[in-house]
Amino acid sequence: MGSRDRAGAAGMNGGAPAAVDKGVDFANYFCTYAYLYHQKEMLSDRVRMDAYYDAIFKNKHHFIGKTVLDVGTGSGILAIWSAQAGARKVYAVEATKMSEHARSLVKANNLQEVVEVIEGSIEDITLPEKVDVIISEWMGYFLLRESMFDSVICARDRWLKPTGVMYPSHARMWLAPIRSRLGEQKMNDYEASMEDWYCFLNDTGTHYGVDMSVLSKPFSEEQERYYLQTALWNNLHPHQVIGSAAIVKEIDCLTATVDDILEVRSNISSSINVCGTRLNGFGGWFDVHFRGRREDPAHAEIELTTAPSVDGGTHWGQQVFLLHPQISVDEGDNINVSFSMTRSKENHRLMEMDLDCEICQPLGKQLQAFRKKFYID
């Protein structure tokens, strides 16, 4: 689940990296999902809805007469579809008060005999039985923001039968070099902010007798982080992608562990495929697939992709990581990236990313090398 309006997951809890305080987690993260407006945003995403709808209804063999667990049911939509596709029993778990709306929606659609809505964290609740299918829409920006997949893994390890299938079954993170006017925009914003700071310094010294220049460095670092190092939500046009996209991470939802995703490390390469263009940064996105499992595959393999698209944009958009200044590149140039993404110490649902980049000409001559840190807030 990604949403433009998902302000949740922001804020600093200042706590130890060990156990996550539930109240803090609620204040930082869960609370946004309790709003119907937010649920509607996600329910209005046709690409998202079509993918899950098709994944279920074109693979009824996975649902008819089976038991299903919907992790983070929200409004209850996936649980309802699972029941409509023929499930014998569906457990729909939701941590927020949205569960009450899910319950009334289930009843209004005459599915209360099949769908049981349970309010609580998937980590805490108990089910009367293991299930044949775990379905969940857990994906955040660039796949892993929000770290909701941890909860899906927990659910799988506790409640999925040995023969069970995961919906979706696979997930991938992608990165590609892009051009974007946002680069110049954000630099202008940053510079205007610093210009304003120096006027403010001057005024405060003149009118109020306090020398605040010692704060210039921390202020500029804070502003730099905000304007230049924080990943941006954007809906990229395919024309903005100037080189081959590379897979940064592949996840098998049946076998992945939390350890596998605590730190995402990858060495990737991308080849520029546009003549005389500029590199403003990178775009990151994801896709998921519904393939079932080897012993019990899907009949129709459905893909949900959030790659840059002319008319297939989703509410996830893509995440944009800007470089300053822009770099002139040419067709055939190669960008080698050492990619590393970890969770923020202050908030495990947010990410920090390190890119170690090298740009080489087709024959191997190195043009540039640099590293940059980004924040996915």
Added chain:
Amino acid sequence: MGSRDRAGAAGMNGGAPAAVDKGVDFANYFCTYAYLYHQKEMLSDRVRMDAYYDAIFKNKHHFIGKTVLDVGTGSGILAIWSAQAGARKVYAVEATKMSEHARSLVKANNLQEVVEVIEGSIEDITLPEKVDVIISEWMGYFLLRESMFDSVICARDRWLKPTGVMYPSHARMWLAPIRSRLGEQKMNDYEASMEDWYCFLNDTGTHYGVDMSVLSKPFSEEQERYYLQTALWNNLHPHQVIGSAAIVKEIDCLTATVDDILEVRSNISSSINVCGTRLNGFGGWFDVHFRGRREDPAHAEIELTTAPSVDGGTHWGQQVFLLHPQISVDEGDNINVSFSMTRSKENHRLMEMDLDCEICQPLGKQLQAFRKKFYID
């Protein structure tokens, strides 16, 4: 402290009304104050800065050779001024990591011998002595949003000498009838949102086989609360005030208790002073005064007001409470309001307000009567 950008205090902690969880309070409230950008917003408010500056430097007798406690020092500005005005010792308490910047600012201004910055909650820290002055900029929107005055009261009860003075010494909440185009705007926004909902309902039923009409009522309630019942930040022009402003609450900072402000109840009257105009709602604001104490008064009584002003606007703006639909009123009409404001159960730093209104003609004939609930989020 009020700020447009003070997103903090939002969010639902879903906890019991009893003890406030510190981690949750931090995630919901304190965290915004850890940003230099936010401190700069407040430091750039000339009306605010001038008032505190004048209050201190025109009343040096309260500071020279005295001990001072600055509750919620932020960047340290009030502590620094207190020291510059001649204080012997200043304790500057700040709950967030902003305290580190305050400490370096104190040092950069050569005041480290006088100003001691202490990181922590005022409720938890210990001082080596009681103080002569407690200074604090604690005011939120409409005065009490953020409930920071609770902390000032706690500081006063623990640390102020029997002869000590409070800076500011007094505070008042004001309410006045207003006209505003926001009324129509917000109604349009609400109606557009509901129109969109019904299209969404139709699409979801048609394409996805799920009847979501049972959610129409809760959705419209959520949208109504958001668009029509939530207090808005606005910078009102004096011309928008169409009747006499009334004092809703008066606070003596030396003697007020938390009980006094847990529930603010008041019966007020306002007389319309514009011919043939419209009532779109009410504007709420506050003022504070620096008068010292009866036995040790200020030499120069300074006022900091956030009333609607042509050029004296502050970052607090005013809080606007809209009525729908607008009501035609005339010069001489009287509005009697039974006002009640309490803290939100989910978050003690946010408020709920009930207005029981009656509009009467000059000779007493009642034109209208209604009640409305508002949320100060």
